[in-house]
Amino acid sequence: MKNREVAGLLYEMAELLELHAENRFKIIAFSKAARAIESLPEDISLVCREKRLQSISGVGKAIAQKVEEYLKTGRIEAHQELLAKTPPGLVKLLQISGLGPKTVFMLHEKLNITNLEELETAAREHRIRRLPRMGPTRETNILKSIERYKKRSTRILYSTAEPIVNDILAYLRGMGGLEHITAAGSFRRARETVGDIDILATAIRPEEIVAAFVRMPLVEEVLAQGPTKASVIVQETIQVDLRIVEHQSFGTVLQYFTGSKEHNVRLRQLALNRGYSLSEYSLTRLTDSQDLFYDREEDVYAAIGLPYIAPEMREDRGEIEAALRGTLPRLLEPKDMRGDLHVHSDWSDGRASILEMAHAAQALGYEYIALCDHSPSIGIAGGLDPEKLEKKIEAIAAVNKELELEGANFTVLAGTEVDIKADGRLDYVDDLLARCDVVVASVHMGLQQTERAITGRLISAIENENVDIIAHPTGRIIDQREPYEVDMQAVLRAAARTKTVMEINSHPSRLDLNDVNAKAAKEMGVMLCINSDAHDAKQLLNMKYGVNVARRGWLEKKDVLNASSLKDLLSVLRR
Ligand SMILES: [Zn+2]
Ligand SMILES: [Zn+2]
Incomplete structure (x- = not known):
């Protein structure tokens, strides 16, 4: 599917337009369309062929034409024109926080700055503070932002590296003459973020494999090439190193x-x-x-x-x-997972029906899935009011009947992702929570509260006897949002005491509890679960990223609630 590619291009158009101080509405239109296409559940090429582009919300006539142009010709003329009049490093400067398009353009005009290095030099040489509306404080802030940006952009998400690694391995395997090939480094250790990608191989004729590697279609720049190794850049900033070594070592x-x-x-x-x-x-x-x-x-x-x-x-x-x-754990494996206890449907902000999610989970070999849509406080995500939750519980019963008629050995559990409100109360009354098979509780708002306040909120949710699971327990979004302030030791102690399960959220940007906390939880006797938090059928596959974290946290099958059968799961939930 070209959805991500098309969305990426539209995002870039929005950035370029911003840089050239174009009409705000036009800029918003591009980024809105990009977001819609990015999360489109079907293939954009198909939608285009069937002339349905304008049925995507946010895609108007002008953008539909550009998407069609791209899918037909591999380029968009207007995009090329914008690129032609923009120094390539300039767009990147927009990602330095505190630098708007106007400022970037002025820095370019007055100081001839075209990239990050030149910006940093200019700031260090105090040339920026002399410009209109700048001054020493803004100059210092720019330097700080550059530091932060560099730290952020040196590592990529594991889930970004994964398809690149898979593509390269498949491509090189297709060349023939390879004996071993595998990724090494932090990718092989399945860290949540990855630096450079290292690939090791053994080959009969190394120079042929190296030559094929640097010619791969995804390679954008060759940094170095020798008889047995090469370094290249893909996707603008990601370095991939290939080493061909002797078979014997x-x-x-x-x-x-x-x-x-x-x-x-x-x-x-x-x-x-x-x-x-x-x-x-x-x-x-x-x-x-x-x-x-x-x-x-x-x-x-x-x-x-x-x-x-x-x-x-x-x-x-x-x-x-x-x-x-001799006490190494026998680590959990992806095939051990028997179900998913936190997914969304189109009852709240998900994009698939309950039955569609059930069928997709069943196709993955699962026995059960818990539909946990949002509660009313999360209005922006279509949280369900109490009556609607009751209706949903009935709808799930109907879906289970339907599955039974299909002869499926599969169960949909009625759940909720109930919000832990800013004052620590839950978003539904206890009687209603008691009617759910699975209650997942989580913090979405008031993330700036003090450690004492947030820890207190989590513990009071944990102490509610209806709450089974605490979802994404630190609220962090990797590279975008720091975890909220929380005394995790105290939270884990409360979870151990009340037998509340802590989630490893498998969304590739969340992945919390992280590996260190998951290991600590296990050592304190806390049960964990690994959930996809899927908002569509495809995202169920994110489970593997959570399993990575579990393995890094030394978890075994017995430590993970949803690695158990439905029967065992229900006996834990009813306790
Ligand atoms: Zn959530
Ligand atoms: Zn969720």
């Missing part, structure tokens, strides 16, 4: 490049204690300087006297000690 190299640095430092110490020196390419026996090569990573660990340690655990958070004691 693949295991050692993979271990080294998977990291983390902290884990590897500990491993090298341990190797030294046992009379070996561990390097990037081999294990060297110190007594006779004999080099030992391993093409399998398992054998590297075995040679040092350790069982295999899953990449997700390699952070020096106790995994080496556990390996030495």
Whole structure:
């Protein structure tokens, strides 16, 4: 589907128009259309072929024409014209907070600034404060914003890296002559964000694979190329490094490049204690300087006297000690998941019906799904008033009858995502909550409150006997919104005491509880669940990102509520 591509282009048009101080309504129209196309559940090419573009809300005639032009010719003339009159680095400057289009344009006109580096230099040399309406404070603020921006843009979401990695691996596998190929680094450890993407391979003729790699269609720039390695840029800022290594040392190299640095430092110490020196390419026996090569990573660990340690655990958070004691957990796997306990439908802000969500979940091999739409306080997300929730509970009963008639061994649970209001009260009365099979409670507003206030809100929700699950327990949005101030230890203690389940939200920008908190929760005896928070059928697939976090948090099948059968789930929920 080209939806994301088209949306990206429209977003860029909006930015370019903004930079050239075009009509505000026109700018808003482009970004609105981009948002609509981005979340469109069907293929934009199909919608275009069937001449239905203008039926998408926010897409008018002019934009429909541009989308059609792009889908037919691969470009939009108006976009090209805008690009031609804009220095390429200038658009990026709009992402520096505090810099509006007018200011960016003035900086360009007066100081000939065309990119981030030039902006930073100008600020350091105090050339910006002398401009009209600027002054020393704004200059300092610009420098601060640049720092923040750099920190933000050096890492990408795991979910952004994933399709790139998959594309590259599939492409190179298609070349033939490859033996091993895999991604290493923080991607292999499934961190929530990823720096550079590292790919390791062994090949019969390395130079052919390197040549194919730099010629891949998604490559935008080649930074370096040698006989066995190359570095390229994709999607404007993402660096991908490919290394072709000797077959005999693949295991050692993979271990080294998977990291983390902290884990590897500990491993090298341990190797030294046992009379070996561990390097990037081999294990060297110190007594006779004999080099030992391993093409399998398992054998590297075995040679040092350790069982295999899953990449997700390699952070020096106790995994080496556990390996030495023989107490490594048997990590949860994606196939262990039996259902999803927090999804939305078109009863609130979801985009699919209850039955559609049920069918999609069933197709994933699940046994159950809990439909948890929003409560009235979340008016913007179509929260249900009490009567509507009662109607929804009836509608779910009807859907279950229908599924039974279809012979499906599948159950839809009636749930709610009830808002924990700013004063700590829940958004429905207890009697109504008691009628739901699953009550997920979460904080959406009053995120700026003090730690004491927010912790108190969460604990009072946890202490409500109708509440089963606390969703996205820290409220953070990776790179966009810091977690709210909360005493997580106190929250987890309350959850352990009341047997309330804490969620790992699988939305790729949320992923909270994070790995560290999930591990702490488990150690405190708190049960966890992993939910997609899907707003359409496709987003059910986000579950895998939550499973990554669970694995990084050392969770096993028994620690995760929705890795249990419906029968076991119901016995926990009714307790
Ligand atoms: Zn929510
Ligand atoms: Zn939700």
